[in-house]
Amino acid sequence: MYVVAIIAAAGEGRRFGAAVPKQFARVGGRTLLERSVAAFARCDRVNEIIVAGPAGAGPELMAGLEGCAGGKTLRAVAGGARRQDSVANAFDATPPHADVVVVHDAARALVTEDLISRTIDAAAAEGAAIAAMPSRDTVKRVGRGDLASAIVRETIPRDEIYLAQTPQAFRRAVLADAVRLGRSGADATDEAMLAEQAGHPVRIVESDETNLKVTTQKDLAVAEAIVKAGGPGPKAERVRVGIGYDLHRLVEGRPLILGGVRIPFERGPHGHSDGDAVCHALTDAVLGAVAAGDIGRHFPDTDPRWKDADSVFMLRAAVEIAREAGFTVESADAIVILERPKLAPHVEAIAAKIAEALGTPAARVSIKGKTNEGVDAVGRGEAVAVHALVVLRAEC
Ligand code: MG
Secondary structure: OEEEEEEEEOOOHHHHHHOOOHHHHHOOOOEHHHHHHHHHHHOOOOEEEEEEOOOOOOOHHHHHHHHHHHOOOOEEEEEOHHHHHHHHHHHHOOOOOOEEEEEEEOOOOOOOOOHHOOOOOHHHHEEEEEEEEEEOOOOEEEEOOOOOOOOOEEEEHHHHHHHEEEEEEEHHHHHHHHHHHHHOOOOOHHHHHHHHHHOOOOOOEOOOOOOOOOOOOHHHHHHHHHHOOOOOOOOOOEEEEEEEEEEEEEEEOOOEOOOOOOEEEOEEEEEEOOOOOOHHHHHHHHHOOOOOHHHHOOOOOHHHHHHOOOOHHHHHHHHHHHHHOOOEEEEEEEEOOOOOOHHHHHHHHHHHHHHHHHOOOHHEEEEEEOOOOHHHHHOOOOOOEEEEEEEEOOOO
8 A cells, every 4th residue: 555645734823823833833842743743753564754834834844754664765845825725736746656645734743643544544444534632522513603602503512523633634536626626616624624515425533632733822822732741743753773883804005994083003994995894884774774785886996986995084975864864873883893993092083074974973982992802804903893883863
């Protein structure tokens, strides 16, 4: 099943009463839009995310969101005048092979992966499904008009009432019908209404208490309280660990470079690039943490571009690949096994250089020198070997 999520984030939020539209207001340090994107990124069912943002907010909008997409395909389209126009624009960008398209309001930033999954599964089975809450209060119908003059006309049985929310999921063909109806002039406050009008049954999926829509500043305070109390969202930080190893023979006529630092010695690593085993092991560890292959795949030693190349560049490139997958480097630890010369005088400089390449404070980078006690080729000083481990943390 291929699932595309559309996040509607083009609204001006007039009732919100702030300088920025509410989707850019922050809860627990993250904007509502970032939290919504992150929720869909965490949901295994979702393959791709399309954000319908305010017209003209393209590149800046995307720059901030990439780290929240967890490596999933993320695109932005310009929203329209009405919410349904924004969703229609995003729908046009969905691939024809999508099985299910799930629409969500950015303002419901505390949506859970469980609710998203249940809505998608119900739509896959039955064509259309929406998250909704049963009414807890008794429901009265009044005549149109202002509240002051409203007179109750009837009491509607409470068990027949559900309050519609998002996510709302549809088989792609069903949403295509709804979008077509909307474009032919029908006005709707949600996509389900258009799907109903197009004759499709819409299944109710019971929503979560926390799936509130932030409309006012008071709602924002409630959302903040839910996050603080351990509610949905990035409180359980995603962590990845990667391991790397490298060995280079030490030969005459080559400079000894370790962790981007040149160390005075009569021999240096044989290799296609500068042979910096610290950078190579760490590069493999970073790539491994996000399952993005290895150094040989990204920087083949058959490529003349990497001949005598500064390996710090490769490490930076691996960190960028991890960043695109939504991760930053939390910490790194490496053991450098080198018989001679003594590494101790250089570990601080190496850690500083590596920390800069990893984009993390030097205090979180550890470089440890060891000898092999004269045992084996490394012990005879014929080679340098490095073991490395990195911890990455999800940005969003
Ligand atoms: Mg190497």
